[in-house]
Amino acid sequence: MIYDPSRANPLSGNPLxxxxxxxxxxxxxxxxxLPYFSEGGARVRLGAAGAIFDRAAADLExxxxxxxxxxPLAAGGGHFPHWNLYRRGLANGTNPAHPEYCGDLADRNQRLVELAAVGxxxxxxxxxxxxxxxDGEKRTVAAxxxxxxxxxxxxxxxxxxRVLIDLGLERVGVAFDMAKTAAYLDELEAFDIGEGWYRDGPxxxxxxYIPFAMHFYGLIYTVLARGDEARKNRFRDRAEIFARDIRHWxxxxxxxxxxxRSQTYRFAAGGFWGALAFAGLEALPWAEVKGYYMRHIRWWSALPIADRDGVLAIGYGYPNLLMSESYNSPGSPYWALKFFLPxxxxxxxxxxxxxxxxQPDFPEPVALKxxxxxxxxxxGNVVVFSSGQQHDKMRGANEKYxxxxxxTRYAFNIEADDRNFAAASFDGMLGLSDDGVHFRMRETLEEALMAGDRLYSRWRPWQDVSIETWLIPAKPWHIRIHRISTxxxxxxxxxxxxxxxxxxxxDRSEQGEGRAVWYGQTDVSGIVDLSPNLRAGHAMSPIPNTNLIHAKTLLPQLRGEIGPGTTVLVTAAMALPNWADWAEALGNPPACPDLEEVERDIGENGxxxxxxxLRP
Structure with a gap:
């Protein structure tokens, strides 16, 4: 038998x-x-990989x-033949006297997450x-x-x-103190940062998490909650504004x-479009909303995202634990099913x-302020430049944020070996080393500014090394300017x-002074040095299984040395599908910008x- 990727996806063959x-x-x-449900129905164990929480909580997941x-399938009149299994599992899993009890609850515990689906x-x-x-089972579940x-x-x-649990309890007539529900809703709204965007916490x-959590649950609330009309209107208004921005993702x-983070939730990312439909909120014309929604699930149907038995695997475009988070258990990927809310x-x-x-045409860059x-x-792509994002408490946070x-077309790589500078990818990134072995890159920021479609950040890979970076779109290229003081x-x-x-x-490659290009079977990727002193072009093959979408990738790089003092590096990069006019683009890279003008623009308009x- 030969491995068939189409068999590693339950969506394969469905026209969707x-x-x-x-x-x-x-x-x-x-x-x-189904084969992995326990006899009592309360636990589903899909693999041996572990998460930071206990096995019982992972089984509940x-x-x-x-x-x-x-x-949603059942609510819309669809037939699901296994409700008896779910009822049995709910009664047994919440019963402390049953062998399949899901375990005691605690503050900030994973079980609180999974009980939202029950609510x-x-x-x-x-x-x-x-x-x-x-009646006895109802009392056990309610307790x-x-x-x-x-x-x-x-x-x-x-x-x-908590809000979702409370919506369920309210629907089935179980009394509770709703003051705590309102308190949490108020605190969630405090994460609003304007123009439809939230933070996911402080x-x-x-x-x-903004589209598939904050907005997703908020829109569910607008449909299922009783009263609270002013808050519902705020949730709806924010989602309507947000749709105009998030379509560019x-x-x-x-x-x-x-x-x-949480890329293993896969098509949960499209859940926002389904939540708009569920809430009856035509934030964009329904035809456009449906286009974003349906194209998304069809894109996933072509990728080998499951194991051989059809169980969704941890990973993104293929099974891959390298990109996972510590809170990903084998059941984690099934949050993807949030997609089906409509x-x-x-x-x-x-x-x-x-x-x-x-998708509409957007000929000019769009600022997501x-x-x-x-x-x-x-x-075939949307390229998104970023300054202002950071996460310093998880594996791969530098690469993820x-x-x-x-x-959207060329996913990022996760570095697989932090003690092998020469083998590192640094796709979409500048990497630095002071010993030729270990390396640093942009992690956290000291400042992040925006002026129109230009971005600026100041960051320190080491405490005594300061880097200022400017990002400038030059379609289909983009330009990066780095001023390094070391x-x-x-x-x-x-x-x-x-x-x-x-x-x-x-595949075919070119590499030389100040330039590297990979000519792949589906795409062409190039990088050009616009600096006064040209770096060496290098056509590398990154370590396998580091990219989110493709297990094996090609990457053009620029490599060089800088001395003590202040150095300015200027880079232009682009990638295009083979069916696009890549030859014209490669033959006409952008000119080096005037740093004084760029700096003045950020200084005056940033x-x-x-x-x-963060708010104080």
């Missing part, structure tokens, strides 16, 4: 054009889990997360998961949920989980921007009857975009990036 196609997709994604797709199910389809329970809502939830999107970053082929809507809803519209990002649409540029000599490597590598050395500027 209609509501019925999506209903089938939910069942196809769920059925591979495997049980609960599929509900995000199953519940969602109680709120939307109590006839399937609550009403058939015996567990009531105990959960009294605990402390992490100060970020987790606070919506942090200097915005990521996919999606490419014309449906791919989402590979950026930030199945709760009837077939004749305007969202479902609309004809898909293609609260995020400190600029989106530039190029053939602090690169200069991200892309008391000692440093080695530097700067990378362009990583593209897919073919087998049998079928404003602090809201995502970076």
């Amino acid at each position: 054009k209609t509501r019925d196609d999506l209903a089938k997709a939910v069942i196809d994604l769920f059925e591979p889990l 495997g049980y609960a997360r599929p509900l995000w797709g199953i519940v 969602f199910a109680l709120a939307l389809v109590p006839e399937h998961i609550w009403e058939p329970l015996s 567990y949920l009531l105990a959960a809502r009294e605990l402390e939830f992490i100060d970020n999107n987790w606070k919506f989980f 942090v200097r970053r915005v990521d996919h 999606f490419g014309p082929d449906g791919a989402a921007l590979a950026f930030g 199945l709760a809507l009837p077939q004749d809803h305007s969202f479902w009857t609309a004809e898909e519209a293609p 609260p995020a400190g990002m600029v989106a530039m649409h190029t053939p 602090s690169k200069f540029v991200y892309s 008391p000692r000599a440093l080695s530097t490597i700067e990378g362009g975009f990583a593209i897919e590598r073919a087998d049998f050395n079928a 404003v602090r990036v809201p995502a970076f500027a």
Whole structure:
């Protein structure tokens, strides 16, 4: 038998054009889990990989997360044949006397996350998961949920989980103190940073948690909560504004921007578009919303995202633990099923009857001001420049948040060996080393400013080394200017975009003074030095399994040495699909900008990036 990637995706072969196609997709994604349910139905263990929380909580994750797709399917009249299994699991898992008890609750505990799916199910389809329970089972389930809502939830999107638990309890007639619900909702709204954007807690970053968590749960609240109309209107107003920005995190082929943590949740990124539909909020024309939504799931259907038995694997474009977070258990990827929320809507809803519209044209760069990002649409791709994002408490945080540029078509690489400077990728990034072995790159920022479509950041790879970086779009290229002040000599490597590598050395490369190009089978990626003193071009093949989408990639780099004092490096980089006019672009790289003019522009017009500027 030869490994067939199409078998490693339950969505493969599904045209994913209609509501019925999506209903089938939910069942196809769920059925591979059936052999892994425990006898009592309360636990689903999908693999041996561990997470920071205990196995019982991970098993609850495997049980609960599929509900995000199953519940809308049932609410919209679809048939799910395994409700008895879920009811049995809920009754047993919340019963301290049962061998499959999910475990005691505690502040900031993973169980609080997963119980949100149970609350969602109680709120939307109590006839399937609550009403058939015996009175004793109902008391057991209610006691567990009531105990959960009294605990402390992490100060970020987790606070919506108490809200979702409470929506379920309210729907099934279980009394509780709603003052705590209102308090958490107020605290969640305090994360608003304007123009429809939130922070996910008191942090200097915005990521996919804004669309697929903050807005997603807020829009569910607008539909399921009773009263509270002023807050619901605020949630809706913010989502309507946000839609105009977040569409620039999606490419014309449906791919989402590979950026930030929790990429293993995959098509949860498209859940925002489905939440707009669920809330009846036509933030963009329904045809456009549906286009973003349906293209996204079709993009995922072509990738080998599951194991051989059809169980979604930790990873992104393929199974890959390197890019995972410490909180990713084998059941974690099933948050992807949040995508299917619109199945709760009837077939004749305007969202479902609309004809898909293609992504509009955006010939000029678009500033996403609260995020400190600029989106530039190029053939087959959206390139997003970033200054203002940082995360210093997880593996790969530098790569996930602090690169200069991200892309919907060319996903970023995670560095696999921090003691091998020569083998590092530094795609979309400048890497530096003072010993030729270990290395540093942009991690946290001292300042992040934005002036129109230009970005500025100041950062320190070492305490005694200061770097100022300016990012300038020059479609289809972009320009990076780095002014480096160092008391000692440093080695530097700067990378362009990583593209897919073919087998049998079928790709072609060029490398020389101040320039490197990879001519791949599907794409061309180039990098050019615009500095006064040219660095050496280098066509490298990064360590396998470091890129999020492709297991093997090609990457053009510039490599050089700088001495003590102040040095200015200027770089131009681009990548284009083979069907685009890449030859014209390669033959006409942008000119080196006037640094004095760029610096003056930032000085006169630059404003602090809201995502970076934490409130006191």
